[in-house]
Amino acid sequence: MKISVIGTGYVGLIQAVGLAEFGFNVVGIDIDETKVKQLNKGKCPLYEEGLEELLKKHINKNLTFTTSYEPIKDSDVIFLCVGTPQDRDGNADLRFLFSAVEKIKETISKDDYKVIVIKSTVPVGTNRKVKELLSEYNVDVVSNPEFLREGIAVYDFFNPERIVLGFENLKNKKPIKIMESIYYCFKEKNIPFVITNWETAELIKYASNAFLATKLSFINELAKLSDKVGADIKTVSYAMGLDPRIGNKFLNAGIGYGGSCFPKDVKALIKQFENNNIDPILIKATDKVNEEQIKWFFEKIKNYYGDLNGKVFAVLGLAFKPNTDDLRESRAIKLIDILLEEGTIVKGFDYVKKARENTINMYKFDKTKAFYGYNLYILDDLYETVKDVDGIIITVEYDRFNKEDWEKIANLVKEKVIFDGRNILNVEKIKKLGFRYHGVGR
Numbered sequence: 001m002k003i004s005v006i007g008t009g010y011v012g013l014i015q016a017v018g019l020a021e022f023g024f025n026v027v028g029i030d031i032d033e034t035k036v037k038q039l040n041k042g043k044c045p046l047y048e049e050g051l052e053e054l055l056k057k058h059i060n061k062n063l064t065f066t067t068s069y070e071p072i073k074d075s076d077v078i079f080l081c082v083g084t085p086q087d088r089d090g091n092a093d094l095r096f097l098f099s100a101v102e103k104i105k106e107t108i109s110k111d112d113y114k115v116i117v118i119k120s121t122v123p124v125g126t127n128r129k130v131k132e133l134l135s136e137y138n139v140d141v142v143s144n145p146e147f148l149r150e151g152i153a154v155y156d157f158f159n160p161e162r163i164v165l166g167f168e169n170l171k172n173k174k175p176i177k178i179m180e181s182i183y184y185c186f187k188e189k190n191i192p193f194v195i196t197n198w199e200t201a202e203l204i205k206y207a208s209n210a211f212l213a214t215k216l217s218f219i220n221e222l223a224k225l226s227d228k229v230g231a232d233i234k235t236v237s238y239a240m241g242l243d244p245r246i247g248n249k250f251l252n253a254g255i256g257y258g259g260s261c262f263p264k265d266v267k268a269l270i271k272q273f274e275n276n277n278i279d280p281i282l283i284k285a286t287d288k289v290n291e292e293q294i295k296w297f298f299e300k301i302k303n304y305y306g307d308l309n310g311k312v313f314a315v316l317g318l319a320f321k322p323n324t325d326d327l328r329e330s331r332a333i334k335l336i337d338i339l340l341e342e343g344t345i346v347k348g349f350d351y352v353k354k355a356r357e358n359t360i361n362m363y364k365f366d367k368t369k370a371f372y373g374y375n376l377y378i379l380d381d382l383y384e385t386v387k388d389v390d391g392i393i394i395t396v397e398y399d400r401f402n403k404e405d406w407e408k409i410a411n412l413v414k415e416k417v418i419f420d421g422r423n424i425l426n427v428e429k430i431k432k433l434g435f436r437y438h439g440v441g442r
């Protein structure tokens, strides 16, 4: 079977490489010429553990990349993995998706049968619209939302918790059989398949992300109360999580959720409610709590120092979560922006080299926020980062921070104060070294 993957960003690249590993002949298609050139040389444009090795294993064997849509003529299945970012009003912006559909129309013949799989996260009704646009063509459209997590995306691709497939008509077995044959190995491993209609499949994706985001906003809001009343949110989360009906995952309080998905998908779900004249009270609150969390944390820092002007901070963590170079909606970057506006000097660090490089590039192009090398520095070494600072701020949940030499850090800083925005540090150890510790709800 020949497969084309349109859009080889995060999700598309993982699909292309993963499907090649399954033995399919895969062509990745992207409008970004630089990315395509890099990929054809076996170089991964993004940092994701294990991805470059798999890319190198298959490139120019059963996997190639191109900017041309021509290969879709020979493909049996076309995966659409283009971005669906947030537009100015909070809706999902479907311009990339519809532009790809237009190109499919221009390229394929009306008679050749193709299965078009929509992997991108799209509002309810989008698969139906795509089918309408392709109504004169011999195609079936399948909704197949993706649930991978960045940082462990390769693992997630090969070990999904469920495969969700939405179809126009469940009596039409042809596209169902084709999708089941692609994911044959998951069937063998008894991974649940949810076979349903388009609308249900589309909503499952938004419901899953919004539910997890709501769990986070719930615990983050509770952390504010914990702070005031002297409770320890970590112990609260732990004890709550012992009840299997609640579960212990996604209960780590912090400075809020970021990333390329939760913030935009929560907002897009709100819009879908509003477009249907329903007030999404709960989900709007999830979003609001998250927007406020970083400001609340910043106030903690400000209250401690009073005047922040000229203070120097080490911000440990730049990306939106550990083991990624992705800065999209990163809480660390949001905090850095606020700190810079308050006249502080920021020294930033992340264990992922590409996250550091991306941060430098981002600020270099945005001189309104920072003057790189004047009030913002990104350093390659954690110990250099903490040298002579007035405070350390932890913004990404790296457990690795606990393995650092805190005695050495205590001797390097100007003032021994830590704001742990992810509640990740071993408080006893830190306090013994004379640090004043400020967590989130502990």
Ligand SMILES: NC(=O)c1ccc[n+]([C@@H]2O[C@H](COP(=O)([O-])OP(=O)(O)OC[C@H]3O[C@@H](n4cnc5c(N)ncnc54)[C@H](O)[C@@H]3O)[C@@H](O)[C@H]2O)c1
Pocket (backbone or CB within 6 Å): 006, 007, 008, 009, 010, 011, 012, 029, 030, 031, 032, 035, 081, 082, 083, 084, 085, 096, 097, 099, 100, 119, 120, 121, 122, 146, 147, 148, 149, 150, 260, 261
């Ligand atoms: N990133 C994640 O962890 C994740 C996980 C699950 C689902 N999703 C969803 O998957 C989709 C893709 O997300 P992403 O993070 O991979 O996006 P991305 O921005 O990293 O990648 C999108 C790619 O599509 C390309 N593109 C845009 N228009 C194109 C066109 N007309 N033809 C060919 N290529 C085109 C871009 O150049 C880019 O390389 C989104 O809907 C997102 O919500 C993302």
Ligand SMILES: O=c1ccn([C@@H]2O[C@H](COP(=O)(O)OP(=O)(O)O[C@H]3O[C@H](CO)[C@@H](O)[C@H](O)[C@H]3O)[C@@H](O)[C@H]2O)c(=O)[nH]1
Pocket (backbone or CB within 6 Å): 121, 146, 147, 148, 149, 150, 151, 209, 212, 216, 249, 250, 251, 252, 253, 254, 255, 256, 257, 258, 259, 260, 261, 262, 320, 321, 397
């Ligand atoms: O207990 C927790 C867990 C996570 N986070 C934060 O939540 C955000 C999102 O984390 P995570 O869900 O691990 O990362 P993503 O890679 O964005 O993955 C989410 O978004 C993807 C895109 O839709 C989905 O496919 C995944 O299933 C979903 O977990 C990050 O900022 C984390 O720091 C917390 O603050 N506390």
